[in-house]
Amino acid sequence: MTEEANQLIVGVPKETFPGENRVAVIADTVPLFTKAGMPIVVESGAGLRAGITDEQYSQKGAEVVSDRKVVFDRGQVILQVRGFGANPTNGRSDLELFRTGQALVSFFEPLTAGDEVKAMAERGVSVFAVEMIPRIARAQSMDTLSSMATIAGYKAVLLAAGLLPKMFPMLMTAAGTISPARVFVIGAGVAGLQAIASAKRLGAIVKGYDVRPAVKEQVESLGASFIELEIEAGDSEDKGGYAREMDESFYRRQQELMARVVAESDVVITTAAVPGKKAPILITAEMVKGMHPGSVIIDLAAERGGNCELTRPDEKVDKAGVTVLGPTNVPSTVPFHASQMYSRNLLTFMKHLVKDGRLNFDMDDEITRDTLLTRDGEIVNSRLREIFGLEPTSERSDD
Numbered sequence: 001m002t003e004e005a006n007q008l009i010v011g012v013p014k015e016t017f018p019g020e021n022r023v024a025v026i027a028d029t030v031p032l033f034t035k036a037g038m039p040i041v042v043e044s045g046a047g048l049r050a051g052i053t054d055e056q057y058s059q060k061g062a063e064v065v066s067d068r069k070v071v072f073d074r075g076q077v078i079l080q081v082r083g084f085g086a087n088p089t090n091g092r093s094d095l096e097l098f099r100t101g102q103a104l105v106s107f108f109e110p111l112t113a114g115d116e117v118k119a120m121a122e123r124g125v126s127v128f129a130v131e132m133i134p135r136i137a138r139a140q141s142m143d144t145l146s147s148m149a150t151i152a153g154y155k156a157v158l159l160a161a162g163l164l165p166k167m168f169p170m171l172m173t174a175a176g177t178i179s180p181a182r183v184f185v186i187g188a189g190v191a192g193l194q195a196i197a198s199a200k201r202l203g204a205i206v207k208g209y210d211v212r213p214a215v216k217e218q219v220e221s222l223g224a225s226f227i228e229l230e231i232e233a234g235d236s237e238d239k240g241g242y243a244r245e246m247d248e249s250f251y252r253r254q255q256e257l258m259a260r261v262v263a264e265s266d267v268v269i270t271t272a273a274v275p276g277k278k279a280p281i282l283i284t285a286e287m288v289k290g291m292h293p294g295s296v297i298i299d300l301a302a303e304r305g306g307n308c309e310l311t312r313p314d315e316k317v318d319k320a321g322v323t324v325l326g327p328t329n330v331p332s333t334v335p336f337h338a339s340q341m342y343s344r345n346l347l348t349f350m351k352h353l354v355k356d357g358r359l360n361f362d363m364d365d366e367i368t369r370d371t372l373l374t375r376d377g378e379i380v381n382s383r384l385r386e387i388f389g390l391e392p393t394s395e396r397s398d399d
Helices: 027-035 054-059 068-074 090-097 114-122 137-142 144-163 190-201 213-221 248-263 285-289 335-353 366-371 382-387
Strands: 010-012 040-043 063-065 077-082 103-107 126-129 171-173 176-178 182-186 205-209 225-227 267-270 296-299 316-319 322-325 372-375
Touching (some): 010 068, 027 040, 027 054, 040 054, 040 068, 077 335, 103 335, 114 126, 114 382, 137 366, 144 322, 144 335, 182 190, 182 248, 190 213, 190 267, 213 225, 248 285, 285 316, 335 366, 366 372
Parallel strands (some): 010 040, 010 077, 040 063, 077 103, 182 267, 205 225, 267 296, 296 322
Antiparallel strands (some): 171 176, 316 322
């Protein structure tokens, strides 16, 4: 078998989602893809908003083309940040560029993008949704959600620091002592833990809260206090390690606890989200009224409706002197490192999928099985078939 036959050409188009500055593959990872038998064809200008020029791609061995259609024609697998499901308006124009037997690897928001999933299935495209990568030990280096959450948690603290009319650290000055800011982080997943660490580095007094008691040790290891609400062990997270949706009585008790801690905080950063569900309201308008003027709320769950009742996606809301900010697509505001991390995640994921120059659909493998949405004109993901009310399908492996 020739060397060319063992290669799988990968296409990287420019992102079209409004305000999306990331790129799926950066220049520095091109040689690593090539070495793994996956030469890169990239659309001209794809990396510019992340600070990567066409010349840098060419120098690293990528083929740069000006025609978007050529990227789709040449690429046997298309790598994107936002696939059609996560870019339903502008992504529709790419639908006709896909062909039967091609594959797409990207964020896709499949749990809420039923029509887009079905449209890709009808085109005969095999879609892999990277946000469905299971949180297991051997998939950590592929975990795109964790990579992007790391950036979001860090940036949330910087946004808060820029809006707060105080400095974060305690300072001893000739003009007297400056008290440290008090930061409360709700949700101790990757974004929350990064926010806690970043706020501590800036010198704030930090408290953290999560429905999962098991994360207490992680919160405290970063120098923050953990706010506890007693619940039954095992009720707070699913088998994938994500927070589970709780019942109404739990959320009532939680809000009583929140009201007290929120009132004494200068900054509140919320990160609580349940995959495929509307974000739970953790901070009511009444709680916001109880905060001191000048206080800041950064709601990282704004894309899912927000954890604060007053949140408006991508708007700054002022309520009695309290600022509520609901930024969306936060990783895109740090596009260089976000693209770097995402590109590395995709490289590891593709090396897992590709065998002898072609995609290996090993349905006995948890990573492949959980991320594959569509194949051969069908929706094959069992979770999606259940959501869409479809009968279970027989799974097969192609080695």
